[in-house]
Amino acid sequence: MTGYERIPGLIGEIEDRGETTVVVEKERLSEAALYLQGELGFNFLSDIAATDYLGWGGETAGSWGSADGRDLNVPYTLGLALVPEPKPKRFSVSYHLLALRADPVRLRLQTWLDEGEPVASVVSVWPVADWLEREVYDLMGIVFEGHPNLVRVLMPDDWEGHPLRKDYPIGGEPVRFSGEE
Amino acid sequence: MAAVSDSVFTGPVLYEGTRIPSPVPSWVQVDPARLEDGNVLEVNFGPNHPSTHGVLRLVVDLDGEEIVGMRAVVGYLHTGFEKSMEQKSWWKAINYPSRIDYLSSFQNELLFVLAIEKLLGIEVPAKATWIRTALSELNRIHSHLVWLGTMGLELGVQSIYFYCFDQRERVLDLFEMVTGVRVHGRYCQAGGLAEDIPPGFVPDARSFCRGLPKAIDEYVHMTEKNKIWLKRTKGIGVVSAEDAIRLGLSGPVLRGSGVNWDLRKREPYLFYDQVDFEVPVYDDGDSYARARVRIDEMRQSLRIAEQCLDRIEELAGDPWISDDRKVVLPPREELQTSMESLIHHFKLVTEGYRVPAGEVYVAIESSRGEQGCYLVSDGGSNPWRVHFRAPSFPSIAAAPTLCQEHLIADLIAISASLDTLLGDCDR
The missing domain is CATH 1.10.645.10 (Cytochrome-c3 Hydrogenase, chain B)
Incomplete structure (x- = not known):
């Protein structure tokens, strides 16, 4: 009825707290984007948000993520009684879509990636994705194939690493002192 | 599929087609033909300029006073x-x-x-x-x-x-x-x-x-x-x-x-x-x-x-x-009289909800x-x-889309x- 079941590459549809998420195969993301924009009228791309799930669930759940996961001895990260649902891959990329019309509909289009896997750019579908994808690339290190100008946007051009990744060291900013060679 | 109603749009058509630059939607690139006569000057507007409402840098290509190319550079206030x-x-x-x-x-x-x-x-x-x-x-x-x-x-x-x-x-x-x-x-x-x-x-x-x-x-x-x-x-x-x-x-x-x-x-x-x-x-x-x-x-x-x-x-x-x-802190006065409230208060303040x-x-x-x-x-x-x-x-x-010409x-x-x-x- 909603037309979501005909989205190309659809893996699943999730309803949670009144929000609908459709998960699609990453290979068919641009097809899915075109279908949602052209056929279902999702003309407004609000936001693109990527999440790093490294260390998600089990013993390593928590916020003090590192390459080795979480240290249970760090204060305030008490062992969790509830283990969250495992995630299929390391990164999720969520496109928050809005059908801007008299009967508005919101939808989260989601795709999953492992480290080093690129995803197709949607700049040709929604021009606003230009900077949104640059931000995700900058802070999360996800490469958008076909983006016309994929360079850093918030961090300096010569920055190393992608700060929002869970294995990015906290407080790890190199400090240059005067008088240093 | 509900009929797409366009009643949110009230105005007339302001111009035909689109003015969004291509291929980069946020970057008006200078027409190469204009570059040849040597009149185009690239000027940095900002990052420290009183009218940028913060620390914004606009790289503007000018031919005289006319804007022929433009892109914005941000991130100077990125605080993580x-x-x-x-x-x-x-x-x-x-x-x-x-x-x-x-x-x-x-x-x-x-x-x-x-x-x-x-x-x-x-x-x-x-x-x-x-x-x-x-x-x-x-x-x-x-x-x-x-x-x-x-x-x-x-x-x-x-x-x-x-x-x-x-x-x-x-x-x-x-x-x-x-x-x-x-x-x-x-x-x-x-x-x-x-x-x-x-x-x-x-x-x-x-x-x-x-x-x-x-x-x-x-x-x-x-x-x-x-x-x-x-x-x-x-x-x-x-x-x-x-x-x-x-x-x-x-x-x-x-x-x-x-x-x-x-x-x-x-x-x-x-x-x-x-x-x-x-x-x-x-x-x-x-x-x-x-x-x-x-x-x-x-x-x-x-x-x-x-x-x-x-x-x-x-x-x-x-x-x-x-x-x-x-989730919510207990009222302050209860902390003197109720053990339960004290425990809740302690848990919320140290660990959070x-x-x-x-x-x-x-x-x-x-x-x-x-x-x-x-x-x-x-x-x-x-x-x-x-x-x-x-x-x-x-x-x-x-901004470059709006500023061109x-x-x-x-x-x-x-x-x-x-x-x-x-x-x-x-x-």
């Missing part, structure tokens, strides 16, 4: 709020959002708390929601006053700045009365508010509401009858409804292009479905239309605030925060447009991921009329 918030417990993280968009600080704080509440599924008392609605509108007035004052300053209509800041002080006084500080109040808590409004707030707020319409009349007089204002804004920086939507523009910018779109009406949150107000929409898509939208919006915000004050008075004595002890696992996206109509918050929780006491959808970010990316002086008027805030953009 999203990363910092992941390291804090949920209730400590509430401190951060108000620093992101520091002019609509209350709305940002509210947005983050609304998102936490959506994850928690917690009920908020009616009085708290009415106070939130009232403060949210006062915050909108505050932000629009700062915008109007600084836009006047940049366009050479300087006197309006002092008039606006006079009223802005009075809004800040109200915030100081309620939260104790003028800007970064940290007044919202998951489940309600940190404290009840102090006695005397409602009469003071009413006296402010009585005085402001006259002040707005003065602002209208100073802009509508000022040749400088009119000549520098009318027909400048036109963007069609279709292009505005494709560029992700929202809020007053979208409503200035003839799109009747306001989240307070279309996807009501708080108690916006229980108050009477209108959504000002102008069709011309230029800087003047965007300015008119904001000036008219201040009057509507006043209308909403006055209705909220009535309801707050009716609900005097009601609780301002939920009594869910797993746990938020059920899940992901949500909440959007509100902030002063600048659609302010969104995407949260992921793993069920622990810290957020797993926090992301803010900043309305200024797409606005600055869209204009003169360098128009650049100032256009960037001011977009009402971008670099703290919001860079996060």
